[in-house]
Amino acid sequence: MPAHKIPFGQPLLDQDEIDAVTKVLGGPILAHGSVCLEFEEAFAKRVGVKHAVSVSSGTAGLHLSLFANHVGSGDEVIVPAMTHVATAHAVEYCSAKPVFVDVDPKSGNISSELIPDQITKNTKCIMVVHFLGLPCDMDKIKAESDRYKLFIVEDAALAVDALYGTQKAGSLGKLGCFSFYPIKHMTTIEGGMVTTDDHNLAESIRKRKAFGYDHSHQMRKKPGIYDVPVLGYNYRMNEVEAAVGLCQLTKLDSRLAIRKQNYSALKNALSEIDEITVFDPIQGKAQSSCYCLNAVLPQNGNLNRDDIAAELNAQGVGTSVHYPGPVPMMTYYKDKYGYKSGQFPVAEWLSAQTISLPVAPHVPNGFEIQIADTIKGAIHKVRKKN
Numbered sequence: 001m002p003a004h005k006i007p008f009g010q011p012l013l014d015q016d017e018i019d020a021v022t023k024v025l026g027g028p029i030l031a032h033g034s035v036c037l038e039f040e041e042a043f044a045k046r047v048g049v050k051h052a053v054s055v056s057s058g059t060a061g062l063h064l065s066l067f068a069n070h071v072g073s074g075d076e077v078i079v080p081a082m083t084h085v086a087t088a089h090a091v092e093y094c095s096a097k098p099v100f101v102d103v104d105p106k107s108g109n110i111s112s113e114l115i116p117d118q119i120t121k122n123t124k125c126i127m128v129v130h131f132l133g134l135p136c137d138m139d140k141i142k143a144e145s146d147r148y149k150l151f152i153v154e155d156a157a158l159a160v161d162a163l164y165g166t167q168k169a170g171s172l173g174k175l176g177c178f179s180f181y182p183i184k185h186m187t188t189i190e191g192g193m194v195t196t197d198d199h200n201l202a203e204s205i206r207k208r209k210a211f212g213y214d215h216s217h218q219m220r221k222k223p224g225i226y227d228v229p230v231l232g233y234n235y236r237m238n239e240v241e242a243a244v245g246l247c248q249l250t251k252l253d254s255r256l257a258i259r260k261q262n263y264s265a266l267k268n269a270l271s272e273i274d275e276i277t278v279f280d281p282i283q284g285k286a287q288s289s290c291y292c293l294n295a296v297l298p299q300n301g302n303l304n305r306d307d308i309a310a311e312l313n314a315q316g317v318g319t320s321v322h323y324p325g326p327v328p329m330m331t332y333y334k335d336k337y338g339y340k341s342g343q344f345p346v347a348e349w350l351s352a353q354t355i356s357l358p359v360a361p362h363v364p365n366g367f368e369i370q371i372a373d374t375i376k377g378a379i380h381k382v383r384k385k386n
């Protein structure tokens with residue numbers, strides 16, 4: 001019998017979110033209101049940037065970041081091979097070409113060494129993804145982007161409060177994009193935020209997330225009257241989501257501290273298992289916000305990740321995979337661009353041989369022992385079978 005059921009992720013909502021949502025729902029304004037603006041201000045302060053623009057999802061934020069910078073047909077954007085498809089999809093939405101780069105085996109982050117080989121006269125932007133909350137090698141990547149006059153978009157979907165030196169993720173590039181999906185560090189149910197120090201860009205994104213209206217509802221002199229100077233989408237966050245986000249922000253410090261403690265406890269427990277490697281949550285100037293812990297199995301060993309994950313699941317431990325395949329190996333990208341297996345060896349290994357384990361605040365005391373013991377048992381079983 002499983003000792004405890006430990007889901008991989010769980011939304012953490014309390015009475016204060018319910019009260020805040022009830023208050024908004026009882027009022028007349030559910031969209032285009034002041035709660036979103038309040039949330040944006042608080043989030044910008046937290047990240048240490050001048051502007052934050054709330055959006056309907058992390059993906060919408062990524063799309064708008066490229067769209068507002070006029071990325072389009074004929075342009076190329078550098079993207080890590082190991083990420084959620086949303087990062088690359090944002091490039092496709094703009095009719096530009098994602099150019100994939102393999103990742104570093106010690107962090108899962110885009111390899112700063114391999115980026116220069118992929119820069120061409122068509123390259124416009126480098127999208128960095130802070131893999132599972134660990135900031136990328138930003139000094140090198142920034143030097144490269146300055147050299148070729150590119151701009152950087154940070155996909156910080158899993159990196160709320162991650163640090164690079166004293167700076168937070170989301171303040172390291174021209175734009176930062178966050179996701180508030182239910183099991184992220186903080187949630188608004190669905191939702192996201194774009195952060196930047198660039199006033200004009202923030203204003204452009206604000207327009208483009210709401211059809212391209214020249215005046216927001218608050219700024220209209222005559223109700224219902226507006227012009228549309230640019231193309232835009234309907235990518236707004238609503239007031240209910242923003243109310244949840246404001247509550248979640250107040251709990252972020254304590255929840256992040258728990259994640260870090262849990263990561264360290266689980267890393268320690270897994271250190272007894274020779275077959276498993278765990279990324280260091282602090283690497284150089286980068287400090288991870290510890291979204292989850294990826295247990296990495298050997299590349300050429302006879303341990304099958306799926307067997308071990310199945311055993312963990314049977315024992316009540318929820319697992320996930322980050323990510324299920326290098327994005328260029330996903331059918332859409334493979335068919336469109338003709339990528340072949342073997343082109344992204346590190347991303348291929350990590351996606352095939354890692355198990356994502358929970359460290360969020362919902363895990364019970366002693367979870368690390370339960371997980372480590374289950375993995376030891378599973379490895380023993382697999383070895384006996386072979």
Ligand SMILES: Cc1ncc(COP(=O)(O)O)c(C=O)c1O
Pocket residue numbers: 057058059060083084086087129155157158178179180181191192
């Ligand atoms: C790295 C990364 N980028 C973007 C996204 C997409 O975020 P959303 O679901 O809010 O659109 C995710 C989702 O998990 C992600 O992991």
